[in-house]
Amino acid sequence: MIAVKVSIERLRDKSAVVRDLRVMDMGATLFEGATELVEADGQLRDDHEAQEALCVELELLADSLPALPATPRIRRLCGQIEIVTRLHLPRSRAIFCMLTAARNDVGAVEILRTVADMAALDTIHGEDVIAMLWRSVADGFVSNPGELGYMLRCFFEGRRRAIMIERALLLRLIGQIPSSLGLGDRFQPCAIDDMDLAAAFR
Numbered sequence: 001m002i003a004v005k006v007s008i009e010r011l012r013d014k015s016a017v018v019r020d021l022r023v024m025d026m027g028a029t030l031f032e033g034a035t036e037l038v039e040a041d042g043q044l045r046d047d048h049e050a051q052e053a054l055c056v057e058l059e060l061l062a063d064s065l066p067a068l069p070a071t072p073r074i075r076r077l078c079g080q081i082e083i084v085t086r087l088h089l090p091r092s093r094a095i096f097c098m099l100t101a102a103r104n105d106v107g108a109v110e111i112l113r114t115v116a117d118m119a120a121l122d123t124i125h126g127e128d129v130i131a132m133l134w135r136s137v138a139d140g141f142v143s144n145p146g147e148l149g150y151m152l153r154c155f156f157e158g159r160r161r162a163i164m165i166e167r168a169l170l171l172r173l174i175g176q177i178p179s180s181l182g183l184g185d186r187f188q189p190c191a192i193d194d195m196d197l198a199a200a201f202r
Helices: 008-012 014-024 028-064 071-101 106-139 145-174 194-200
Strands: 004-006 187-189
Touching: 028 071, 028 145, 071 106, 071 145, 106 145
Parallel strands: none
Antiparallel strands: 004 187
């Protein structure tokens, strides 16, 4: 997976960021671009971590079928899926639309469209999973474990691919910030596995 490692202490010290930028006198436009990236990285990181934890739980659920967990856990999982589809995905799109709007990067726009298509599909998969889980709870058993397992995997595998692409897109946008802005020591991307990234777009 792609990781965007950030010096949390420096990022969260907004006064230090402001101070650095004023000293360098880079201008209001560059300052806004830098702080947008700082805030976007933090929000996306939080959302991605929550989604990754949910994916782990859904994968365990898929592997344990036809057994079902207790109803309270089903309720919690369904609630978390709804948070992803109704909050995280629209928020991610809004963040990337904001970050790409001021940049003349056709490639980033195309990647954003891919992410939006994947989000729409994941939303449908999430709704299907929720409906089938509650149907199974009502019936007291899973009538078609193979179908539910497939639906679960469509959702959590789709989310994992999308997270990888979103992180790559964020790295691309970070790379467009002038090096004189001094953000290089704050954003330290790990090596990107080209094969994994190519697979994510299939």
